[in-house]
Amino acid sequence: MSDLDGEILRVIERWHTRGQSLDEHEFDDLALRVFDYQLRHNHPYARFCASAGISPQRMPSSWREIPPVPSSAFKETTLATFDVSHAALAFVTSGTTRGTGGRHYMETRALYEAALLAGFDRFMLADRARLRYLNLVPNPHDRPDSSLGYMMGCVSASRGDAHTGWYLRGDDFFFDAFVADVHAALDDAQPVCIAATAFALVHLLDAMRERDLRVALPAGSRIMETGGFKGRARIVDRDTLYADLSDRLGVAPAMIVAEYGMTELTSQYYDDVAAGRVKVSPPWLRPRVVGLDGADVPHGVVGALVHVDCANRSSCVAILTEDLGAIVDGGVILLGREQGAALRGCSLDAEMLRARA
Amino acid sequence: MHRLRARQIVRAIADAATRWHDADFPPRVRVLDGICARTGYSVPVVEYALDALFGSIGEAALVETIARELGTLDVLDRLTPRGDGMSAQALPVGTACIISSRTTIGVAIVPAVFALCAKNAVVVKDREDGLVRAFFDTLAQEHDAFAEAATARVWSGASQDLGEYDAIAAFGSDDTLREIRAQTSIHARFIGFGAKASAGYVTREALGDERTLRGVLEAAARSFVLYDTEGCLSPHVMFVERSAHCPPERVAELLAAATERAGVEFPPGKREASVDAALLQARSLAAFRAASGQGRLFSDERGSFLIVLDPPLDEPPLFLVRALAVYAVDSTADARRYLQHHGVTLEALAAPSARADVVELASALGASRVTPFHGMQRPMLGGNHGGRPRIVDFVRWITVEL
Numbered sequence: 001m002s003d004l005d006g007e008i009l010r011v012i013e014r015w016h017t018r019g020q021s022l023d024e025h026e027f028d029d030l031a032l033r034v035f036d037y038q039l040r041h042n043h044p045y046a047r048f049c050a051s052a053g054i055s056p057q058r059m060p061s062s063w064r065e066i067p068p069v070p071s072s073a074f075k076e077t078t079l080a081t082f083d084v085s086h087a088a089l090a091f092v093t094s095g096t097t098r099g100t101g102g103r104h105y106m107e108t109r110a111l112y113e114a115a116l117l118a119g120f121d122r123f124m125l126a127d128r129a130r131l132r133y134l135n136l137v138p139n140p141h142d143r144p145d146s147s148l149g150y151m152m153g154c155v156s157a158s159r160g161d162a163h164t165g166w167y168l169r170g171d172d173f174f175f176d177a178f179v180a181d182v183h184a185a186l187d188d189a190q191p192v193c194i195a196a197t198a199f200a201l202v203h204l205l206d207a208m209r210e211r212d213l214r215v216a217l218p219a220g221s222r223i224m225e226t227g228g229f230k231g232r233a234r235i236v237d238r239d240t241l242y243a244d245l246s247d248r249l250g251v252a253p254a255m256i257v258a259e260y261g262m263t264e265l266t267s268q269y270y271d272d273v274a275a276g277r278v279k280v281s282p283p284w285l286r287p288r289v290v291g292l293d294g295a296d297v298p299h300g301v302v303g304a305l306v307h308v309d310c311a312n313r314s315s316c317v318a319i320l321t322e323d324l325g326a327i328v329d330g331g332v333i334l335l336g337r338e339q340g341a342a343l344r345g346c347s348l349d350a351e352m353l354r355a356r357a
Numbered sequence: 358m359h360r361l362r363a364r365q366i367v368r369a370i371a372d373a374a375t376r377w378h379d380a381d382f383p384p385r386v387r388v389l390d391g392i393c394a395r396t397g398y399s400v401p402v403v404e405y406a407l408d409a410l411f412g413s414i415g416e417a418a419l420v421e422t423i424a425r426e427l428g429t430l431d432v433l434d435r436l437t438p439r440g441d442g443m444s445a446q447a448l449p450v451g452t453a454c455i456i457s458s459r460t461t462i463g464v465a466i467v468p469a470v471f472a473l474c475a476k477n478a479v480v481v482k483d484r485e486d487g488l489v490r491a492f493f494d495t496l497a498q499e500h501d502a503f504a505e506a507a508t509a510r511v512w513s514g515a516s517q518d519l520g521e522y523d524a525i526a527a528f529g530s531d532d533t534l535r536e537i538r539a540q541t542s543i544h545a546r547f548i549g550f551g552a553k554a555s556a557g558y559v560t561r562e563a564l565g566d567e568r569t570l571r572g573v574l575e576a577a578a579r580s581f582v583l584y585d586t587e588g589c590l591s592p593h594v595m596f597v598e599r600s601a602h603c604p605p606e607r608v609a610e611l612l613a614a615a616t617e618r619a620g621v622e623f624p625p626g627k628r629e630a631s632v633d634a635a636l637l638q639a640r641s642l643a644a645f646r647a648a649s650g651q652g653r654l655f656s657d658e659r660g661s662f663l664i665v666l667d668p669p670l671d672e673p674p675l676f677l678v679r680a681l682a683v684y685a686v687d688s689t690a691d692a693r694r695y696l697q698h699h700g701v702t703l704e705a706l707a708a709p710s711a712r713a714d715v716v717e718l719a720s721a722l723g724a725s726r727v728t729p730f731h732g733m734q735r736p737m738l739g740g741n742h743g744g745r746p747r748i749v750d751f752v753r754w755i756t757v758e759l
Contacts, residue, residue: 044649051648070641077649292633292660294641304634320641322634335630346461346589348554348701349676352531356700 004037008311009114011284016118021283030284030310031063034317041081045069045316064288064296068306068320071264074102079315082107091147093263104147104263107314115267115311116151117158119282123270124193124257125159129220132161132185134178136196136204137226139166147263148226152195161190168200175207182215191220194249197227201245202236208248216250223251226259260334264319266311269332278331284310287332289325299327302335358449358476358506363433367419369499370470374414376495380404384491391486392462398626402583405623406462409735414470418738423474425739426746433475436757447752449477450546451523456482456537461528461588463488467738467747468526468548473507475751480522483509524548524751548750550743553704554674557595557730558692558718563709564603571611573709576730578615580707582623582662583734585678589704590734594674595683596692605685606653609666612683613655616662625661625679632678639663639677673699689718696722704743707733 011030014020022030039046039056049055052067060066069079074093078084082105089106106112125131133156138149156164165181167174185192196204201223208214223245242253254273261268269279269287281287288306289297297303305325308318324335358366376382385407392403423430427447431437436444453472455465465481466489472479473496483489490509497504519525519540526548527537534549541547557580563573581592595612597605643654643665652667662679674682686692696703705726706719719727725744726736736742 044645047648048645051644068641070638070645072638072642073645076642076645290637292628292637293658294637294660302630304630304637320638322631322638324630324634346464346528346550346552347587347591347593347676348552348589350673352552353673353676353700355531 002037002313004034004313005108005111008034008111008284008313012111012114012118012282012311015283016114016121027283027286027310028063031066031286031308031317032059034310034313035059035063035066037313038081038315038317042079042316044073044077045079048073063286063308063318066308066318068288068308068318069316070320071262071322072102074104074264074315076102078103078105080105080107081314089150090145091150091263092145102264103145104315106266111311111313112150112266113154115282115284116154119268119270120151120155120159122282123259123272123280124222124224127220129191130159130161131193131220131222132181132188132190133159133164134181134185134192134194135164135166136168136173136178136194136200137166138168142169147261148197151261151268155195163190173200173203173207175204178204179211179213182217185218185221186215189218191218191222193222193224195224195226198225198236198238198241199227201225201241205241205244205248214248214250221249221251222255222257223249224257224259226261262307262319262321264312264315265307265309266314267309269334272331275330278328279325279334280331287325287327289327289332290320299329302326305332305334358473358478358502361476361500361502363423363430363474363476364420365500366474366476367416367423367430369496369503370473371414371416371419373492373495373499374411377492378408378411380408384495388486388488388491392488393626395484395486396462396626397628398462398584399624402585402623402626403462405583405734410463410466413735413738414467415738419470419474422739422747423471426749427752433752436755439756442758444757446755447475448755449475450751450753452478452480452521453524453526453751454480454482454519454522456525456527456529457484463492464528464550465489465526466492467742468751469507471748472524472526472751473503475748477524477751478506479508481507481509483511485511487511520545526550526750546750548745550745553589553723553743554593554676554701555590555705555707555724555733556692556696556701556703556722557592557707557733558689558715559595559597559608560709560712560715561598561600561602562712564598564600564608567603567611569709570603570608571615573730574608574612574615575619576733577707578612578619579623580730580733581612581616581681582619582625582679585626585628586680587678588734590736592681592707592730592733593676594696594701595681596686596689596695597683599685599687605666605683609653609655609664609683612681613657613662613664616655616664616679617657620657620661628678636660636663636677636680639665639675639680643668670695670698674701689714693718693721705733705736 049067084105087105088109091104093102135152138146140149140153143149167178242256246253258271267285269281271277272280286308289303291297291303305321305323326333432447436446439445455469457465469479481489493507520542524546525541528550597608640663647653655664664681666683668682703722703724706724707730708715725741
């Protein structure tokens with residue numbers, strides 16, 4: 001383990017155990033040191049930064065000036081600070097118009113696991129509940145390249161009650177098994193955590209409606225919704241989704257928490273339900289919102305999200321996304337990726353080309 | 358409309374269009390802000406669109422187009438000898454419905470005009486800015502017969518019964534056309550104008566003289582920034598033949614400089630944040646690739662446009678606002694291979710000259726126009742948008758063989 005990893009782990013640990021945050025200066029210092037490390041070890045990223053006039057000899061003065069690599073660059077080349085033949089983890093990103101996905105390699109499991117567990121404990125398990133995990137995400141045994149599957153595997157193993165269930169395999173949803181496990185949890189009076197993408201939750205609700213099924217999960221149960229509707233034709237309004245989940249599963253809306261992560265990141269954001277569901281992050285992860293020129297837009301203005309994740313030591317500390325958001329008091333509002341990016345006129349567009357193919 | 362002679366109809370339409378061609382014509386002034394608000398385009402872009410649209414609808418152009426397609430204007434009024442022993446008359450099909458379902462400016466007006474010339478009743482699905490309604494009001498001032506024959510309505514497609522129309526001309530995406538076609542009576546004529554792309558092809562002959570080349574690229578840049586690259590006549594991809602006289606990098610550089618200047622004349626419109634985010638991602642990716650020696654990018658400080666030289670060939674055109682891919686090619690075969698690989702069908706191919714292989718390229722890719730760059734966004738009334746005739750679809754022939 002490098003000294004830098006040790007330092008990042010200490011930051012995570014201090015926040016995890018004592019709630020100790022990072023002030024602006026401390027975050028700057030950590031982010032810039034991670035960045036400096038990457039300039040020396042991640043050559044494609046270093047070349048990209050050099051083209052923007054940034055090098056170990058000409059470092060930015062603030063974390064806000066670290067050139068964010070576009071998330072799509074992960075599909076272009078290997079972005080890693082180490083020889084990826086020794087990678088401890090490799091997660092696959094979603095595909096592109098060229099039909100190719102990318103990979104996010106991590107040199108060690110330690111940073112990823114520490115970061116995800118600290119965030120999950122803080123934002124999902126503030127009451128330190130030991131839950132039963134019913135996962136509507138890929139099973140890491142089937143899909144070791146799914147970051148979401150790995151995350152829930154890790155959480156279930158270390159925070160669960162040893163009766164974890166997995167109900168997705170490819171496009172198959174094992175609804176009967178899910179229902180059986182729900183009833184078992186009811187019999188055991190064991191609170192559960194359902195972890196699922198929004199899209200999977202819609203399918204779950206459809207199946208429950210079809211069977212006219214309605215349950216009241218044991219008190220303390222909760223739902224972690226993630227992933228939105230990326231790439232899906234059917235989109236359901238979030239308030240409606242949460243209201244329906246609450247109605248069908250007997251989980252109060254306040255116990256439904258949205259997580260936001262990306263394969264290209266190591267750390268995650270979560271809803272601060274009490275603060276109107278703004279997204280909050282652990283102290284080593286900070287968002288920027290930028291306009292077309294790449295500069296920060298004023299608070300409250302919607303723009304593209306840039307994530308500066310100090311735990312992303314193995315790849316790139318700053319990532320430019322196509323997701324939209326706005327910085328507000330207490331966090332960031334995430335608007336996701338809108339369909340509006342399609343051309344509006346009579347022009348052909350990429351979506352139509354794909355549909356015709 | 359039956360009581361009017363075709364010549365009267367044509368003249369009334371041309372007179373109304375002439376009034377609308379005047380930028381100070383009060384009804385035009387009144388709808389301008391509404392069109393800008395609906396489309397998000399800047400005022401100069403919308404003014405350009407209205408000038409191009411109404412400037413093309415002249416009496417001579419209407420008569421010539423009708424005569425070319427039907428043989429003579431008179432055939433719309435009476436049985437006319439055809440020269441083969443038969444007489445023929447072009448009758449109206451009945452009621453024509455014109456639907457332009459996306460954010461275009463007045464595209465319904467041209468088919469509406471020809472449907473009216475054929476003496477049909479016409480119903481146009483209007484947009485909320487009321488451009489078509491306002492133009493029809495002017496027509497009604499020219500002759501009261503238009504008040505009854507030409508109707509513009511704002512409606513949502515789903516709520517309309519399209520089964521009552523005898524001809525439906527529709528502009529839109531594949532999904533929109535599919536939906537409209539499904540609602541069309543089997544006895545009705547369906548005239549679909551689907552979404553298409555356009556391309557530019559700079560031949561090496563144009564590269565010999567930088568002054569000539571600059572002229573070509575100034576025109577290309579104007580076509581590129583107009584309608585924020587969202588029209589089917591906007592260049593979405595350009596091909597530049599390799600030449601010892603002027604390397605493709607220099608061509609892209611000159612095009613970028615011309616685009617900056619064109620952006621002063623036609624400022625960008627209002628964009629959704631998602632559009633900016635997609636453009637920023639594309640620009641950053643192009644910069645990332647360029648840093649690794651793959652291609653080059655050209656933009657301005659604000660990032661208001663993006664020109665990418667030689668992006669990977671396995672990527673389709675960018676299809677983003679004011680974004681253009683430029684490929685260096687050896688011949689039209691390279692361009693053809695690229696476009697066919699990605700399934701891109703063309704509406705127009707712009708080129709400095711009608712070299713035989715360029716025309717062949719356009720033909721192979723389904724284009725209906727080979728045009729100079731300066732004419733790209735100004736289609737002529739007598740042209741064949743979508744590869745279709747203008748008036749033929751709106752008439753029903755009767756022949757008398759006695």
